[in-house]
Structures are given as C-alpha cells and as structure tokens.
Amino acid sequence: MRKGEETRTRILDVAEAAVLQKGFGGTSIEELIAETGITKSGFFYHFRDKNELAKALLNRYIENDERIYDEIFSRARELTGDPLQSFLLGLKLLSELLSDLPNGHPGCLVATVCYYERLFDREIQETNRNAVLAWRRRFGRMLREIMEVYPPREPVDVDQLADMVSSVLEGGIVLSKTLKEPNTLAEQVLMLRTFVKMLFLPVAEMPRA
Amino acid sequence: MRKGEETRTRILDVAEAAVLQKGFGGTSIEELIAETGITKSGFFYHFRDKNELAKALLNRYIENDERIYDEIFSRARELTGDPLQSFLLGLKLLSELLSDLPNGHPGCLVATVCYYERLFDREIQETNRNAVLAWRRRFGRMLREIMEVYPPREPVDVDQLADMVSSVLEGGIVLSKTLKEPNTLAEQVLMLRTFVKMLFLPVAEMPRA
DNA sequence: CTGAAAACTGTACCGCCGGTACAGGAGGGG
DNA sequence: CCCCTCCTGTACCGGCGGTACAGTTTTCAG
Numbered sequence: 276m277r278k279g280e281e282t283r284t285r286i287l288d289v290a291e292a293a294v295l296q297k298g299f300g301g302t303s304i305e306e307l308i309a310e311t312g313i314t315k316s317g318f319f320y321h322f323r324d325k326n327e328l329a330k331a332l333l334n335r336y337i338e339n340d341e342r343i344y345d346e347i348f349s350r351a352r353e354l355t356g357d358p359l360q361s362f363l364l365g366l367k368l369l370s371e372l373l374s375d376l377p378n379g380h381p382g383c384l385v386a387t388v389c390y391y392e393r394l395f396d397r398e399i400q401e402t403n404r405n406a407v408l409a410w411r412r413r414f415g416r417m418l419r420e421i422m423e424v425y426p427p428r429e430p431v432d433v434d435q436l437a438d439m440v441s442s443v444l445e446g447g448i449v450l451s452k453t454l455k456e457p458n459t460l461a462e463q464v465l466m467l468r469t470f471v472k473m474l475f476l477p478v479a480e481m482p483r484a
Numbered sequence: 485m486r487k488g489e490e491t492r493t494r495i496l497d498v499a500e501a502a503v504l505q506k507g508f509g510g511t512s513i514e515e516l517i518a519e520t521g522i523t524k525s526g527f528f529y530h531f532r533d534k535n536e537l538a539k540a541l542l543n544r545y546i547e548n549d550e551r552i553y554d555e556i557f558s559r560a561r562e563l564t565g566d567p568l569q570s571f572l573l574g575l576k577l578l579s580e581l582l583s584d585l586p587n588g589h590p591g592c593l594v595a596t597v598c599y600y601e602r603l604f605d606r607e608i609q610e611t612n613r614n615a616v617l618a619w620r621r622r623f624g625r626m627l628r629e630i631m632e633v634y635p636p637r638e639p640v641d642v643d644q645l646a647d648m649v650s651s652v653l654e655g656g657i658v659l660s661k662t663l664k665e666p667n668t669l670a671e672q673v674l675m676l677r678t679f680v681k682m683l684f685l686p687v688a689e690m691p692r693a
Numbered sequence: 694c695t696g697a698a699a700a701c702t703g704t705a706c707c708g709c710c711g712g713t714a715c716a717g718g719a720g721g722g723g
Numbered sequence: 724c725c726c727c728t729c730c731t732g733t734a735c736c737g738g739c740g741g742t743a744c745a746g747t748t749t750t751c752a753g
Contacts, residue, residue: 278720278721278728278729278730282729282730295599296601296602297509297600297601297602297603298507298508298509298510298599298600298603299507299509299510300506300507300508300509300510300511301507301508301509301600301602301603302509303709303710303711304710304711304712305709305710305711313730313731314730314731314732315711315712315731315732316715316730316731316732316733317729317730317731319712319713320728320729320730321729321730324711324712325711325712382599385658385662386595386599386658387599388662389658389661389662390504390507390591390595390596390599390658390661391506391507391510392505392506392661393505393506393510394506394507394510403662404662404663404664406662407659407662407663408663428682429678429681429682431675431678432671435668435671435672435674435675436675438659438668438671438672438675439652439672439675439676441655441659442651442652442655442656442658442659442672443648443651443652443655444655445654445655445658445659446650446651446652446653446654446655446656446658447647447651447655449594449595449598449599449651449654449655449658450616450647450650450651450654452598452599452601453594453597453598453612453613453615453616454613454616454617455613459644459647462641462644462647463644463647463648463651465644466640466644466645466647466648467648469638469640470679470682470683472638473637473638473679473682473683474679474682478687487699487700487701487749487750491700491701512738512739512740513739513740513741514738514739514740522701522702523701523702523703524702524703524740524741525701525702525703525704525744526700526701526702528741528742529699529700529701530700530701532741533740533741534740534741694753695752695753696751696752696753697750697751697752697753698749698750698751698752699748699749699750699751700747700748700749700750701746701747701748701749702745702746702747702748703744703745703746703747704743704744704745704746705742705743705744706741706742706743707740707741707742707743708739708740708741709738709739709740709741710737710738710739710740711736711737711738711739712735712736712737712738713734713735713736714733714734714735714736715732715733715734716731716732716733717730717731717732717733718729718730718731718732719728719729719730719731720727720728720729720730721726721727721728721729722725722726722727722728723724723725723726723727
C-alpha cells in the first residue's frame with residue numbers, strides 16, 4: 276500500500292541522518308523507532324534486521340546520488356556543446372550546490388559502509404563497490420569525450436583521472452566534516468576544476484608573477 | 485611500569501585493526517579482550533571506557549602519521565634543495581610507500597572518527613580537527629616555499645591546495661578500500677603529483693597530440 | 694630479599710540493545 | 724464481508740558496555 280511506503284521512507288530518512296552522524300554501529304534501532312514514532316515490531320515489519328536496513332539505506336542513497344549527478348551534468352551539457360566546457364561547468368554547478376547546503380554535507384554513505392565493511396555481507400559490499408565503479412564510468416565517459424578534442428598536457432590514465440573526482444569529493448567531505456568548515460568541500464571541487472582546466476585547456480595567456 | 489605499557493600497546497594494536505575494519509560502534513570490548521588474551525577487568529584497568537580507548541587510539545595514530553610524513557619529506561628534502569622537486573619527490577616516495585602496503589591501506593582513523601562524531605566528546609573531535617589542520621599547515625608550508633620560487637600557472641589559494649593533498653589521500657583510501665584495489669590510492673597520489681607538477685613547472689615541451 | 698606498588702584476575706551484577714516470537718487489531722480495497 | 728497490509732503489545736533471550744570490588748600475581752626499587 277501507499278501508507279507502508281511512507282512509513283518506510285520516514286524510517287530511512289531518520290536512519291540516514293543518524294548513520295551519517297554516528298555510523299551503523301552507533302545507531303540503535305530503539306533510537307530510530309523513538310524518533311519515527313513507530314514500535315519495534317513495526318520496524319521489524321519493514322526491515323528484517325539491521326543489515327537489510329543498511330542495504331535499503333545504501334541503495335536509496337546511491338540512487339539519489341546518481342540522480343543528482345545526472346541532473347547537474349545534463350544541465351551543464353545543455354548550456355554548452357563543448358565537452359570540456361560542460362564538464363568544467365558541471366564541476367562549478369556541483370560546487371555551488373555543495374556550498375548551498377545549509378549545514379554542510381552530511382556525509383557519504385558509501386564512505387560509511389567502506390569503514391564498516393566487516394559488519395555487512397558480501398552483497399552490500401558489492402553494491403558499494405559498484406557505486407564507486409559507476410562514478411568511475413560516469414566521469415570516465417565525460418573525460419574520454421574531452422580527450423577526443425583536447426589532448427592532455429600531461430599523459431594521464433582516464434580511469435585514474437575519473438577516480439580523482441571521486442577522491443576529491445570523498446576526501447573533501449571528510450575534511451569539511453572534521454574541520455566543521457562547510458565550504459572546504461566546495462573549494463576542493465573548484466580546486467579539482469582548476470586541475471582539469473589546466474590539464475586540457477591549451478596554454479594561452481599566462482599571468483606570470 | 486614497563487609490562488603495563490606493553491599490554492596497553494597490544495590492546496591498542498588489536499583495537500586499531502578492529503576499528504578500521506568495523507568502526508568504533510562495531511568493535512566490542514569483549515572481542516578485544518578475547519584477542520589480546522586479557523580479562524575485562526584488565527582492560528578497564530588500562531582504559532576507563534571506550535571513549536578513552538578511542539582517544540588513545542586516535543592520538544597514537546596521529547603521532548605515527550606525522551612521523552611518517554616527517555620521514556618521507558625530510559628524506560626528499562635531503563635529496564634535492566629545490567622545494568618543488570623535493571615536494572614532488574616526497575609525493576613519489578609516499579605513493580611508493582602506499583603501494584608497498586601488502587593488503588592495501590588499512591584505513592584512516594581520522595576519517596573513522598569523522599564519521600562517528602556524535603559518539604565522542606568534544607575533546608576527541610578537537611583532536612581530530614587539529615590533526616587535519618596540522619596537515620594543512622604541513623603541506624601549506626611546503627607549498628608556500630614552492631610559490632616563492634615558482635609562480636603558479638593558475639591563481640590558487642595555498643591552504644586549499646594543501647587541503648587537496650589531504651583530500652586525495654582520504655578519498656583515495658575510501659576508493660581503494662571500497663574497490664578492493666590496493667593500488668588505487670598510490671595512483672591517486674601520483675595523479676595529485678601531476679597536478680602539482682603542472683601547476684608550478686614552467687611550460688617547456690608539450691607532447692601535443 | 695622484601696615490600697609496596699603496578700598489573701592484573703574473578704565474580705557478580707546492571708541496564709541497554711538487537712533480535713525473535715507470536716497474538717492481535719485497525720483500516721481499506723475487492 | 725473478508726482478506727491483506729500495516730501495524731501494536733508483550734514477553735523474552737543473549738550479548739555488550741560498564742561498575743564494583745575483593746583478591747592475586749608480577750615487577751621493580753631500595
């Protein structure tokens with residue numbers, strides 16, 4: 276029914292916020308049911324155990340993540356036909372989106388799962404791995420398009436460069452959260468943008484000294 | 485006395501490995517005492533509670549981390565007087581050290597604590613924050629030296645560039661662990677090296693097309 | 694060698710939490 | 724009307740973090 280989905284979503288919302296702040300092990304089911312106003316039995320009606328909650332949580336997070344990237348980079352694509360310009364614009368839009376988050380980025384569930392590997396089954400670890408591989412493919416695809424037009428100034432492996440986007444995002448989140456400086460993440464994305472720009476854009480004017 | 489320190493260290497060793505694999509919440513004290521062959525009372529003789537264990541763990545980790553960076557970059561400094569060359573060499577040495585880790589990087593405790601914030605007291609969060617700020621200062625110092633000699637090709641903020649080193653390391657660890665590709669982290673460090681090289685090294689030959 | 698401090702062991706207990714089991718009830722759609 | 728979804732209520736289990744505290748062994752300084 277519809278009501279069931281709604282409750283399930285509410286549980287997932289509460290759980291996601293809690294897990295990103297305290298990790299899976301630090302988040303108790305009792306606390307989740309207290310905040311959602313559901314009973315323990317109600318909770319276990321929706322999720323067989325914590326592992327299944329984690330699975331649902333991660334899948335939803337990844338889907339949402341993909342959707343956001345789809346939106347940003349397709350919007351950037353509409354605004355300019357050039358693959359490099361649209362990628363650079365996409366990074367700009369991404370950094371703006373990140374700096375607009377009122378309390379900073381809440382954290383990445385992929386990283387949370389990564390630092391929790393041993394507690395989950397193979398399936399959830401595979402899901403996580405595939406999420407990172409999807410990032411690699413996504414950014415790799417765009418970078419390959421760029422490289423067909425713009426020869427890179429230094430020889431680089433496309434997959435490694437694609438991974439760099441993920442690295443900077445994941446690392447930027449850790450820095451931003453740890454420092455309690457919400458803007459650091461956005462700045463890191465712009466730093467990456469500078470790298471990509473410098474790597475592909477032909478040398479024209481150089482503001483020496 | 486001496487024996488006590490030894491046991492304490494053994495507990496910390498076991499705890500560190502466990503925490504990096506399962507997070508703090510996922511690591512039980514009972515499991516730690518089982519593996520170290522100590523009793524529960526013995527454990528609580530050394531650490532008042534889990535929070536104090538975390539504190540000791542984090543402090544030890546940070547100290548060790550700093551020591552490693554000290555060694556690498558001072559060795560790089562000895563081999564060449566030029567600040568840019570020694571920094572690039574340092575990154576190379578770092579990437580080699582990382583790719584020599586038999587089972588890949590075990591994970592960063594700073595990131596673990598970051599994704600666990602709400603479970604710990606202010607002190608441990610401050611410690612974590614200071615660790616990241618220390619990285620910023622360390623890499624910032626080296627980058628400032630470089631910038632005195634080499635004008636950057638693009639205008640960049642030194643602190644943000646310094647943070648980029650931390651970002652790529654933290655992010656690279658997440659990617660490497662999630663993908664179960666130990667080499668990804670080392671590759672990311674080399675990718676960062678390419679960025680730094682390109683940013684500061686004057687344009688000479690360009691292997692166009 | 695001795696004695697005191699350090700470094701534990703053993704036992705018993707508390708309350709929270711994850712999880713199980715199962716009975717039953719509200720409420721809406723066919 | 725009845726069945727299915729979506730829950731509630733109750734009772735219970737074992738594991739875990741943590742406390743309390745008494746007693747024992749090990750270590751090292753004098």
